[in-house]
Amino acid sequence: MQAIKVLVTNQKGGVGKSTIAANLAAYLAIQNNVRVNLIDFDRQSSSSKWIARAPDIGLEVHQANLPYEDTGSLVLAEARRCLNKFSVACDISISDLTWTYAMSPEFMLEYDIILTPSATSKFEMASSEIFILEYIQKHINQIKSRRQHILMVPSRVDRKFQAEQTFLNLQNVEQCSVAPPIFWIPAIDDFVYEDFLCVSTNTEVAKNFSTFGGYVAKLIADKILTKKALHESEHAIKRAANISILDKYRAEQQREKQAKRADIRSWIPDFLVKK
Ligand SMILES: Nc1ncnc2c1ncn2[C@@H]1O[C@H](COP(=O)(O)OP(=O)(O)OP(=O)(O)O)[C@@H](O)[C@H]1O
Ligand SMILES: [Mg+2]
Numbered sequence: 001m002q003a004i005k006v007l008v009t010n011q012k013g014g015v016g017k018s019t020i021a022a023n024l025a026a027y028l029a030i031q032n033n034v035r036v037n038l039i040d041f042d043r044q045s046s047s048s049k050w051i052a053r054a055p056d057i058g059l060e061v062h063q064a065n066l067p068y069e070d071t072g073s074l075v076l077a078e079a080r081r082c083l084n085k086f087s088v089a090c091d092i093s094i095s096d097l098t099w100t101y102a103m104s105p106e107f108m109l110e111y112d113i114i115l116t117p118s119a120t121s122k123f124e125m126a127s128s129e130i131f132i133l134e135y136i137q138k139h140i141n142q143i144k145s146r147r148q149h150i151l152m153v154p155s156r157v158d159r160k161f162q163a164e165q166t167f168l169n170l171q172n173v174e175q176c177s178v179a180p181p182i183f184w185i186p187a188i189d190d191f192v193y194e195d196f197l198c199v200s201t202n203t204e205v206a207k208n209f210s211t212f213g214g215y216v217a218k219l220i221a222d223k224i225l226t227k228k229a230l231h232e233s234e235h236a237i238k239r240a241a242n243i244s245i246l247d248k249y250r251a252e253q254q255r256e257k258q259a260k261r262a263d264i265r266s267w268i269p270d271f272l273v274k275k
Pocket of ligand 2: 019044047
């Protein structure tokens, strides 16, 4: 089966996309013993640097530099090419991408799950909601038929934060849910590149990232099941179509044979035909 593709994106800068992408990849590889790749679409390479400098846990990293100076269709084509090329030979592929309007929203459709980290101030949440709602509005049919899931991730939030009050405009959207929050880590620079947050010696940090990682891992597991079911039903439909083509062919052959027999009989004198 193809890799499960996860995109971590928002057009907002500094919301924790790279921190989440690198550490989610690590959580999934460590806890679930699966092959995880990270595709870093950002020139700053923050998530790939984290993976390169932290202890080696077998994560594969690919840098994909997109030609933003070219036209939109070339950017989309190159992004798709990188995604397909780098998503082979793994179970889960995670992309870290700062969204820009030079990229076609169609690119989001390539993914099974979209994670949108967002700060939780009113302005930041509204802008993240608009970003996702615009995408859903344009592509609702494809999102539904692909059973894509969009996960809003409250990021860098205070420990007193209450998840029920966030992303109210998305709470009734079937394809969306809100992840357990990623809490604000004081003195985060002591952690960056040292090791992955889910195995941090700071138990609060480790617990927070493991809770978040576990939630995403469950979504991925559900996704694998639906993908398998979809794959099998597509296979069954194809098989049924093949059988009916074969049946039609056999019936045609049978009809031709009978017609030939009838034709021959018409030449045989009556007294030679066995009654
Ligand atoms: N949970 C957190 N608590 C405190 N600081 C954080 C947290 N997550 C990320 N940071 C810090 O916030 C800054 C931005 O994080 P990060 O680079 O992950 O965001 P980003 O959305 O990828 O940014 P960019 O848009 O520049 O790519 C970094 O300095 C990072 O160390
Ligand atoms: Mg980043």
